[in-house]
Amino acid sequence: MPSPQSHTRPTAMAVWLIIAGVxxxxxxxxxxxxxxxxxxxxxxxxxxxxxxxxxxxxxxDSAQGSVFGFPNPILGLTGWVAPIVVGMAILAGARFARWFWLCFWAGIAFAFGFVIWLISQSIFVLGTLCPWCMVTWVVTIPTFYVVTIHLFRAGIIPVSNRVRQGADKLIGWVPLMAIVSYAIVAVLAQVRLDVLGALF
Known part of the structure; x- marks a missing residue:
């Protein structure tokens, strides 16, 4: 079983948080x-x-682009600072309390849910694919997966040792999970919007 040190200071996750945040x-x-x-x-x-x-x-210009009364990108300008700061802090040796991780995960979960909703609106309602929006989708999805799995493998969410070991193995599958997620979005976009036909 991996040592607690690898869980409390997850270097690879910290690097990803910084990259995704930027x-x-x-x-x-x-x-x-x-x-x-x-x-x-x-x-x-x-x-x-x-x-x-x-x-x-x-x-x-759509209503979906200003859900809370101001342009959605303003959420990103403020929200993406958090993963950068958390990633930097982990690399610097910071240890966070359980409540902090849960609050951080809540923010990431909100971003993930919001992105899923925006994907559905783009494909099924607006009928367009926004390039910069898609960049946001690409980094939000794996960030949610990796932070969620970390909470289980580090014991931040109380689970059995067996579940923690399973989560520790699952963390290595995050890239594939992200690729599968992208593929699902791509298939939905193709079926609904005929992306390949429009581009070629």
């Missing part, structure tokens, strides 16, 4: 700049508008 923050920043550009230049196409299918404008 990528997610950059996507949110880029979308925010596109929103500013749209407000300053009404009617002008965004730089990420590549076709009627692949574009940012329709998503940003």
């Amino acid at each position: 990528i997610g923050w950059w996507a949110a920043f880029s979308l925010t700049m596109e929103k500013f550009h749209a407000l300053a230049n009404p009617g002008e196409a965004a730089s990420c508008d590549f076709s009627p299918l692949v574009q940012c404008t329709k998503n940003l």
